[in-house]
Every structure is written in C-alpha cells, then in structure tokens.
Amino acid sequence: MTSFKIAACFTVATLAGLAPSFAADxxxxxxxxxxxxxxxxNEGGIGTPGLAPPLNRPGFWAGLGxxxxxxxSGVTLHGLNGTITAAGEKYIGLAMPPIADLADEDLAAINSWVxxxxxxxxxxxxxxxxxxxxxEKVSAADLRAMRPKSE
Known part of the structure; x- marks a missing residue:
C-alpha cells in the first residue's frame, strides 16, 4: 500500500471516528x-481501608482552607502517625512515613496535584x-490538630 493510500485510510478513519486515540501523558x-x-x-487517591486514608475528599481539603x-506539605515531609478519622473510617496506628528522597519540585507537583x-x-x-x-519541623500532633473536625 502506498503512503498516499495509508494517509487516505487514516484520514477517512479519523473522520469516521474510528482512528485509534492516544491518551495524553x-x-x-x-x-x-x-x-x-x-x-x-491507591491510584486516584481512593485510599486503602485500614492502611492509608483516601485523599480524594474535596470536603476535607476545603475544610483545611x-x-x-x-x-x-507537613504530612509529606514529616510523616503522620497516630489515630485519625477519614471519610468515616478510623485509622488507628497510622504510620505515614516522611517522603525524604524526592526533590522539592517533585513534592510540590504531587501536593499540587492532590x-x-x-x-x-x-x-x-x-x-x-x-x-x-x-x-518548620512540624509534629504529627500539630498536623492532627490542623485537620478539620468534620468533612
């Protein structure tokens, strides 16, 4: 098949909505x-019951204002441990480790995306x-105190 025929087939397929779609990065x-x-x-920040709370909670983030x-930033840099309640589930003995091995730019990108x-x-x-x-060297107790009382 000539390149003209391939291009024509792709053009027709595109116009018909049959061309493959390529997901954006x-x-x-x-x-x-x-x-x-x-x-x-978890992917999409849906959390893992009993292990890590969901992060896809607009009410929680709005409550922090x-x-x-x-x-x-405090949680990602210093970690968070203890007991919290998130989305109605109690996380006892939570142990979020600090993320110390990423560049500041990467942490800012992750936190901004969340x-x-x-x-x-x-x-x-x-x-x-x-x-x-x-x-600032904020403590886990300081971070827990920042959390909104309700979501």
Missing part, C-alpha cells in the same frame, strides 16, 4: 503520585512552601 504530579504514593493511597498547602485534582481546590504548593515546611 498524565501531568507530572499525577505520574509522581502513581510512582510514590499510590502503593498505599488556606492551610491545605501547609498541611499536605489539592487541585483530588481535592478540587484552586490551591497549589510551591517549592517555597516545601522549603518552609522543611524548616
């Missing part, structure tokens, strides 16, 4: 989340927010 934050967070929080970037896509907020996390969270 996920945004960097989503890809980094899949590589670094989904093992516990302007503190959401500081909260998520806030924007899973949390449905217009908030983002900057590299400066990550640097500030590193310097």
């Amino acid at each position: 996920p945004e960097p934050g989503e890809a980094l989340f899949s590589e670094n967070c989904a093992a516990c929080h 302007d503190q959401a970037p500081a909260y998520i 806030l924007g896509t899973l949390g449905e907020t217009k908030l983002a996390v900057s590299v400066e927010d990550i640097a500030k969270a590193k310097a």
